[in-house]
Amino acid sequence: MEINNTIFGSRTLKNAIAFGGVSKLLSKHEQKLLSDLLEKVQNRVQNLIDMATKGTGNYDRFKDTGIINAQTAAAH
């Protein structure tokens, strides 16, 4: 949503979606901005993965909790 707002001026892509695509062409500057923002958020997501897998507190809480096996998932 942060990226949507920066590039299209609307968190929910209001007026950005059109029949057959989008209503706006991205300039070179906006394309670069989008690439930079994606990279920034990718770093934050990687931090989240590290927090979940490398910290014992979070790992112990999440691991083996709330298991949905494949058969149950497929049935729904």
Place this chain on the structure above:
Amino acid sequence: MAARGSTLAIDERLCDVYYTDLKIPFEIPLGEQGDVLDRLIVRAKEYMASANIIAACLHKLGAFSQTEKKTDYEIILKDGIYLGATEGHRGQILQMTVIEKGEINYFKVKDPSFVNRSLIDYTVLNNIIADFPICNKSLDLSYSGFDI
């Protein structure tokens, strides 16, 4: 997303002709046993995969960035019942539109949360009550999606 956390490689994009026309490969992250950790990791890896898709699209977009924006559309509504399926960030979104006499008479959306909601019953089994919030939130349900 809940299904992929439980090792099921279900993704609407695999049979989406518009997406496959783009010829951009994408990864479908899968969990190992379907626990909260798996769903969190799958969600995070899906973000990474989406970012890679956008980056690939931007690369392709470079060749078209000088084209004129098309603003004149002719929209013709033909009578009938139409179904559409899209892979949203929670899973498969189905939409049905009924057009009668050239007008939209009925529109229905089935949100993935509609079916994923019932999985909460299984996530809480054999867990303490304090685990309910993380079990619930790990499914990333849209509450408004239940009644759409």
